[in-house]
Amino acid sequence: MAEYNFREIEQKWQQIWKEKGTFKAAVDPKRPKFYSLDMFPYPSGAGLHVGHPLGYIASDIISRFKLLKGFNVLHPMGYDSFGLPAEQYAIQTGQHPALTTEQNISRYTEQLKNIGFAFDWDREVRTSDPAYYKWTQWIFMQLFSSYYDLEANKALPISSLVARFEQEGNARVKAVCDEDTPAFTAAQWKAFSTNEQQQLLLHYRLTFLAETTVNWCGALGTVLSNDEVKDGFSERGGHPVERKKMMQWSMRITAYADRLLKGLDQLAWSEPIKEMQRNWIGKSIGAEVVFAVKGSNQKIQVFTTRVDTIYGVTYLALAPESDLAAELITDAQRATAEAYIQQAKNRSERDRMSDVKTISGAFTGAYAINPFNGEEIPVWIADYVLAGYGTGAVMAVPAHDERDYNFATHFGLEIRQVIEGSMENGSFPGKGGIVINSGNLTGLTMKEAMTQSIAFLEEQGIGRGKVQYRMRDAIFTRQRYWGEPLPVYFKDGLPYLIEEKDLPLVLPEVDKYLPTEDGAPPLGRAKDWTYTTETGTYPLELSTMPGWAGSSWYFFRYMDPSNTHSFADKDKTDYWGAVDLYIGGSEHATGHLLYSRFWTKFLYDIGAVSIDEPFQKMINQGMIQGRSNFVYRIKGSNTFVSLGLKDTYDTSAMHVDVNIVHNDQLNLEKFKAWRPDLANAEFILEDGKYHCGAEVEKMSKSKYNVVNPDDIIERYGADTLRLYEMFLGPLEQFKPWNTNGIDGVYKFLRKLWNLYHPQNGAFTVSDLPASKEELKALHKAIKKMEEDMANFSFNTSVSSFMICVNELTSLGCNKREVLEPLAILISPYAPHIAEELWALLGHGESITKARFPAFQEAHLVESNFEYPVMINGKLRAKLDLPLTLTVPEIEKAALADAQVQKWLEDKAPKKVIIVPGKIVNLVV
């Protein structure tokens, strides 16, 4: 083999890796472990595009680097294979989603294998596989059978809660439960019917059935997330969406809010991502205050973080959606207030967003009583109050809250200052100031006033200190077919778990993947979708789990993928522990990453695993955007003008397939083949070439800018693709895909190959000792690679390889002493060529079993340094001096230099700055 034949080499080594099981991982307590994980893909019908492998290549490089460093590496891949696209496709074609999914997975797998990843394919998981989702269902059952105990600060079995109820009722139980949970004694509990008891337990279970308001899309027959709704219409298909109350399964993730918040401090994630999670959880510490309504039995409950300003309350504001608001309206105000409510409801989110400055509201006519001073304060309706947060009601303190201030100013309401400070610039929060005009709170600091008022509220039974989270409990059901069935049946309208021995509860066959005629989910079409116990046969739950169920624990399954008696052996999860490096997109910041952390903490609580944070270190790769190319057609003709000339004609731009454009030059023959209808097109060229325009857009089929990695591999090979994707720029940066620089990377690999094949392409290496320069070139690269691996700076490593190979080429180096470590160095990036060279060097074992070359500082030590000599901050001369010189000696040498003297004009410098080994600067 004389030439660098990437096709032959890459196929050969991918085959050998597969046959020898090179990347099979196994528990080995003697070696340190390294768990390197990619966010697994949803296998879409479009196949993999060049953006997908970016993160996978980075994690593959780290994995292979860790192998060379002697780690036992777990580096798996799998598929998040439940999802809406397959179901939509099924609705359109009648093809079973399992079939489509299977086909898509085969395509993805083939594409991934072509890139030569060091995945242990034996560990592949698929969330839609019954052997996998058996355990997703199992985890659901554990959640159903648990409650969150606030004293133990962890999840405990619901059976121990029942035991406590039997002994003492629920008065002293400190547990996370629904707000409306009634109090009962032990005697009452025992007197309840089974149904009543079950009903009560639902208030405590970590997964529970409750009425929630959801985005219901009748046309799709399903509930959509906020993300999936745009301007009141579904993102897919544009069908109308309405807010509707429905019985839904929820996960009590709020029970873990505080631990999810605190856990972030320990994680090596980027600050922006942690910050996003903190904001999402949104912890506020404050108090709940109950206001009585004058002349009514109604109470208004508000949540406030500033109870210290309670004497400054001059009105209450209710959300327009609140039922209470409607009830409080007096006859005198009815017309205006109800009109306002109606108007607020009609305002779309979009309107509210673009119209933040408009202040609107309506007076209800009702008055509330301030419990601290008995004052009567007006109750208003305002759309700046959100129904979904806190209690949907606020106590307004215009003097110390900007929104309240604007509202009060607009409607001429009183503004009463209760914190010391100047009101010249409108309201001010006054945190840390002294409380004034506030009865017996006057003179206290904010903190003291808070403590004292909360004590007063609790004493009077009209409020309490409260921690409020922005985060809601997570809705856990979808009215869809292609998801995990819930292992739940209904008896007397109450949910019960099926028995564990009956898992997995396999998704039934249906005739159509649409909702039933009476609006039930697709599973309503399944025959015999029932569960039989000793007491009878009962209907099973018709909803399925949401997309995030299966992805919330897959990282554990990789550790023990074919286990049939548990989701993973404890021995194995203990050995592999947390993920050491997780690479994926930042779009999962608040969804997947939060749910996974929640489930891991839960599994930790029940003793199923020994870690309570799944992902120790995370890197978020930037999305690869598409780069579209354009041709310019003269309007009404079949003539196309090159970019530089387009303005001299009346043209319209047209997307052209980026795959027939190279370096922004159009291949005319391919263009005609691409668009047979334009086969007779004429071209007006520049310098004999057709230059295309370019623009950065999202990668999409309709913009003809999708680049398939297979095409790149076909043309340049997988090693080039891998190197090039890394060379493109910093991993975390968003960047458009373009192939403009790929030739340089390909050229580099051929140069590398030629180092080992110096004469007439024959493999030759010399066993002579390497020269000083050769070793220096090598060790510079070793040093750089070590540093770059620590910083995840992949692009600069590729540069340093290029520099090294360029230097070795000009030195004519073909010494084994240099070329062996060089092959190892490059092997994480370009594994195929490295394996081939390693084999040619006479090694029988895979290069992945080699050890990373040790960096030796001695090879980089210089005796001389070329000092830049700056005069008044400008570079004027260079001086090659031994590094052993002292500062005075350097100064003497610098002043003696002819160039320097010319600039000094015989004057002595005012100041001399010398940094040995760096710079000489003279000030004149």
Place this chain on the structure above:
RNA sequence: GCCGGGAUGGUGGAAUAGGUAGACACGCAAGACUUAAAAUCUUGUGGCCAUCUGGCCGUGCGGGUUCGAUUCCCGCUCCUGGUACCA
């Protein structure tokens, strides 16, 4: 609005405990080889001025600190990601 990230040649990007700006690569130009093209190799390539030695300008804009600023500070502009009145 708020919270992140960013702005460096024709292009992708290097270099920040403050110390020679533009590594590496693409593109472009010239040359060699070739009947020719491709490939390969050599040289040049931030801008302006200059016959040359060389000079001036230059890291989004305006200031500041410093012997010295792409890097630090203050004030802006624009791009980009997230988020949406959270009481």
